[in-house]
Amino acid sequence: MAENQFKVCVYAICKNEAQFVQRWLASMSEADAIYVLDTGSSDDTVRLLQEGGAQVTVSQIKPWRFDVARNQSLDLVPQDADICVCTDLDEVLQPGWRPKLETVWAQGAGRAKYRYTWSFNDDGSEGSVFWVDKVHCRRGYRWVNPVHEVLAWEGEGDEPLALFAEGVQLNHYPDRSKSRGQYLPLLELAVQENPQNDRNMHYLGREYMYYGRWQDCIDTLKRHLQLPSALWRDERAASMRFIARSYQALGQDDEAESWYLRAVAEAPHLREPWLEYARLAYQKADWNAVIWLAERALKITERPRTYITEADSWSFMPYDLAALGYYNTGQYLPALQNADIAAAMCPEDERLQRNRQVIWEKLAEKGNAAVIK
Numbered sequence: 192m193a194e195n196q197f198k199v200c201v202y203a204i205c206k207n208e209a210q211f212v213q214r215w216l217a218s219m220s221e222a223d224a225i226y227v228l229d230t231g232s233s234d235d236t237v238r239l240l241q242e243g244g245a246q247v248t249v250s251q252i253k254p255w256r257f258d259v260a261r262n263q264s265l266d267l268v269p270q271d272a273d274i275c276v277c278t279d280l281d282e283v284l285q286p287g288w289r290p291k292l293e294t295v296w297a298q299g300a301g302r303a304k305y306r307y308t309w310s311f312n313d314d315g316s317e318g319s320v321f322w323v324d325k326v327h328c329r330r331g332y333r334w335v336n337p338v339h340e341v342l343a344w345e346g347e348g349d350e351p352l353a354l355f356a357e358g359v360q361l362n363h364y365p366d367r368s369k370s371r372g373q374y375l376p377l378l379e380l381a382v383q384e385n386p387q388n389d390r391n392m393h394y395l396g397r398e399y400m401y402y403g404r405w406q407d408c409i410d411t412l413k414r415h416l417q418l419p420s421a422l423w424r425d426e427r428a429a430s431m432r433f434i435a436r437s438y439q440a441l442g443q444d445d446e447a448e449s450w451y452l453r454a455v456a457e458a459p460h461l462r463e464p465w466l467e468y469a470r471l472a473y474q475k476a477d478w479n480a481v482i483w484l485a486e487r488a489l490k491i492t493e494r495p496r497t498y499i500t501e502a503d504s505w506s507f508m509p510y511d512l513a514a515l516g517y518y519n520t521g522q523y524l525p526a527l528q529n530a531d532i533a534a535a536m537c538p539e540d541e542r543l544q545r546n547r548q549v550i551w552e553k554l555a556e557k558g559n560a561a562v563i564k
Contacts (some may be wrong), residue, residue, distance in 0.1 A: 195223075197273035197293050200329075202226040204260045205236055208280040210366070212239040215280045221289035222276060228264035230255075236280075255373065261334035270329060274303075277325040278361065285360040292326060292356055301351020302327045302342070305359035310502065314539060318502035320494070323361070324353055337384070338377035339394050374398060389421040393430055405437040425499045428458035432467050439471065447471060461495065462488040462504035469512050481516035485509045507533040507543065514546065523554045 201222040203215075206229065219225055225245040229237050230252055240247045248267055252260045261277065268275055274292055278284065288305075295303050303326040310318035324342070331346020344350035375398050381391040396411035412430040415421055421430075435450035451471060454464035469484035488509045494500060510533040517526035530547040537543050 195289075195293075197296050198223050198271060199274045199276065199289055199292065200224045200226060200268045200272040201276045201278060202228075202264045202268050203278055203280060204228045204230060204257075204264045205232065205240075205280045206230045207232045207234050207236060208366075209235040209239055211280040211364075212236060212243065214283060215278075216240070216243040216245065218283040218285075219276070219278070221284075221286075224269075224272075226264065226267035228260060228267060230260055256337040256377070258334040258336050258340040261340055265332075265334070268329060272329040275327050275329055275332075277327075279363075281363060281365050283362045283364065285362070288359045291358045295354045295356045298354060299352055300328075300354040301331070301344075302353040303356040303359070304353060304496075305356045305361060306496075308360070308362045309498075310363065312502070312506075314537070319500070320502075320505075321498040321500055322355070322496040323498075326356070336388075336391060337381050338374055339381075339391070341390075375402065387418060387420065389415055389418045390426070392418060393421075393426055396430060397433055400433050400437060403440070405440045408437045409434050424458045425461060425495070425497055428454045428461060428464050429499050431457060432464055435467065435471075444471065444475070460491065461499065462491045462509065463499065463501050465491075466504050466509055466512070469509070473512060473515065476519070478516045478519040481512055482520065482522075485513035485516060489513065507536040507540070510536070511543065511546075514550065518546075518550055518553070523550055523557065526550045527554060 199222045201219045201224070203226075205227055209232075212235075216225070227240050227245050227247045229240070229247055229249045231249070237247050237249060246267065248263075250263060252263070265275065265277070274296055276284075276292075292303055302324050304322045304324040305326065306320065307323040308317050308320050312318045327342055328351060331344055331350070332342045333345050334340045335343045378391065378395040378398050381388065382395050385391065392411060392415040396408050396415055399405075399408035399411055412434050415430050416427060421427060431450050431454035435447040435454065438444070438447040438450060448468075448471060451464060451468040455468060458464060465484050465488035469481050469488065472478075472480035472484055488504065494505055510529045514526045514529035514533060517523070517529065527547070527550045530543070530550050534540070534543045534547045
């Protein structure tokens, strides 16, 4: 396949992100052109972008909406572009992304889905990982929603194919000092504008949970579950888990357990509901339930590609819970087997290393030293 057979343009929005400019530009350098809408920087963001070859337009969006800003930045991209790559300045594409996208476009794609690491753990390992689709053809797409904006097909006829761009990796390294205070009012606006949008209703309920507004979370997510369009089982199960978390925070463990039961019934193919239910069983010292639920989570070996996946479910956590369950029921060998895995996954975690040693000593005390050597 010939190289650079398509015209590839990157576009972005930004404000006061001078610290990220050079890294971002280097990451996007495989593109033919880079277009940036600056929404009012007071630092050196604009100058650094221009010096690095980006074409920058400055425009303030009032009242602020992410979809309006994204669409204005997309409007900067020329109509003859074949592939539009939307990223933020705190994101980094790993080298070699362009030929992988061109391979997908040669198959007739209108949109590309690619792997996105949204967060990293303190030890540098990947945290939350899922697949996103912010790469698209130039015509027919517009951004919608005041926040958590998504691409919507508004072109003629059916939307072109959305294909997986295997090997394309985008990493997110956010500025943790930035406030997300604007998210909640924008989500409330999104639901006000379109109360039948199930995704925005789910996001709003989740945001209330982040703020510790437990009853608002419960009420909103129950509304989400009642929407006729709320059919995706993974997201429904997430709403049920968040309702359960909120009931736990309110001290209503029995109600929380009933919602965890609904969540595992709704999406038994996901680790997340099993693991959260196991945590509740751990808090209640129901060790047999901890074992069963943690082992049930570990039977799921394929990590989903959706945003529903959570880092803890694919970390040491299910092995740690299983080890604790086995230890507290006197089953020291399977306890050690799980503790070994958990400790190997986090060698710097002193608690995990100490737990493993305690279990090893208990096995030795019981005359099982030969088994564990």
